[in-house]
Amino acid sequence: MNKLGTVIGFTFWNKVRTKAFVITTIIFALLVTIGVNVPYLIKLFTGDDGNKETKIGLIYGSQSEIALRLEQFAASQPKAGFKLVKYEQADEKALSKDIEDKKIDGYLQFKDAPAGQFPEAVYxxxxxxxxxxxxxxxxxxxxxxxxxxxxxxxxxxxQVAALNQPVQIDAQQIKGQGGTEASGKGKQTGANYVFVYIMIVLFWMTTMMTGNMIASEVTSEKSSRIMEILITSVSPLTQMFGKIVGMFLIGILQIGIFGAVIAINVMLPHNREAFSQLNIDINQLDLSVLLYGLVFYVLGYMLFSTLFAAVGSMVSRTEDLGQAVMPITMISLASFYIGTFSASSPNSMILKIASYIPFTSPVSMLIRVGLGDVAMWEVGLSLLILLVSIFVFGWLSAKIYRTGVLMYGKRPTWKEVRKAMQAYKI
Structure with a gap:
């Protein structure tokens, strides 16, 4: 256990102190900052203070009744976003001069139409x-x-306002045998949506980043022959799980940094009002969504990280690493795309099937728990399958890692790895 802690600490601090980690973290933090402040930056560079009203010249002409009604509507709306300036006739020279002098930003006029028909508006x-x-x-x-x-x-x-109000259609499932509706509609709050999407993106980003770091770390140790020295003091299994936990802590550190950057930028005065209009109440976040999200996040990371470590142990040159981890990357992308494209229909069949496949269940089950309707036995079965898969692939990856770290030269075939694995017991 002491050796495992030593490997975890060494992996963590050795990676955190590198220039690549620091520069990458700073770049991502800057990108997050720019992304949060995009609306403010647009207003800053365009000179729009956000309170400017567009001044529109309203041509009465032969459609004075319609123009008058539009003017009355604008007057009844304190935040219409535009201000109407009355013009009796459409004098193009005078209107163009007023636009050049910035008295108006444009003008609106109505074409002639047959009696009883609403005329076409031209801006x-x-x-x-x-x-x-x-x-x-x-x-x-x-x-x-x-x-x-x-x-x-x-x-x-x-009555006019009610007539123009869009008709709302609520979707629900048929009642089950117990007489209760299974719509999951109460979960589809803004806070749940935001949390689910954030967890999906973070899961994919941290899995790819830390997974590739694990594989490259193992490969670089093999290529530099440091591995031969390490295994004399620490067993390959301790190295493998120490690297996995150490990289996981690095991922958590990065998430904490990005979360703090987002929180600081959101709390800035020019952003606070903009984000308050999104009507996202953190108190609406379902605690079960938070709990299951964290559980599936950790378990999903453990599954993918063991595979990355196993693949990294089979590669002797860092140049071959990208091709070797490509299958795992494609699986992770499939999980990400299934989740993002199916989030609008959390009770779809594809999500139900994917929630029982260990490589896609962390994302798929998170969406079903956070936005849809799912029974407790379904969550339990998905977790059981994921745990069994982690044990099986962890055992298999440990055997591959133990044999692969000392296999140099060209990348061994699966037949060669299988024969070498038979000589060791995990």
Whole structure:
């Protein structure tokens, strides 16, 4: 046990002190910082303070009734995002001069239409395009004006608003034998969504980063012949599991650093208001989602890390490592893509099947627990399969590691590894 602790500590501190680790961590922290502050940076470089209203010239012309209704709608909306400036007629020279003088940003006019039909609206500006936010605001207002124009005032403002309100459709499953609904709808909160997606990304990133570090560490020790000295004082199995735990602690350290960077940036004054509009309440996070997420994260890491260590022990040159770990990388990518593309339908058949496959269950079962409906026996069965797989692949990887660390030259075939494994007992 003392030797295992020594290997863990040596692996951890030896990797943390390297320039590559420090530089990589700093670069990722800077990327996270830039990503969180993208909205603020856009406003900073474009000169938009976030409170500027777009000034739109509204041409009354022959469609004075529609223009008046739109002006009344804008006046009733304190945060419409645009301000209307009245123009009786469409004088293109005068309007173009006002745009050049920045009195207005563009102008809106309505084409002639047959009686009883709503005319087409045309927005003219220097850029020749509409900002997405402004377009949505104008479309919402024009939709209400269109309803009022067609109904000719026969509906009240409340009735018009109710008529334009989108119809909501809630999905649920049929009742089971016990009479209880199995919709899982209560779990689909903003906090659960954010936590699940963060865990999926972190699981994939840390598995790939630490897994490749484990494999490259073993390969570099073999290529430099240091392995021959190490095994005289520490058994190969102690080395293998010491490296796995040490790299796991490095991954946890990086997650803690990135989490602190995100928290600091979110709490900045210019970001606090923006993120508060997302309506994400941390109190809505289901504790069972947090617990199962951590359990599947740790177990999934242990499964993949043992495979990376076994593959790394079979490679004698670092140049061949990328090709050797490619199958594990593809499996990890498959798990990541299944999770991200199926998160919108957590009760789908593909997720149910993937939750019982040990290589995909950490991500798939996390989505089902966090966003869908899953019985306790399903979670227990998935955990049992994952634990058995960790034991089997851990035992197999340990045998491969013990024989592979002293096999030099070209990468051995599976037949050669199997014969060498028969000489050792784990």
């Amino acid at each position: 003219t500006s220097k850029a020749g395009s509409l900002d997405m936010g402004l377009q949505n605001a104008l479309q919402s207002g024009l939709q209400i004006v269109k309803t009022q124009y067609i109904t000719k005032g026969s509906l009240s403002d409340a």
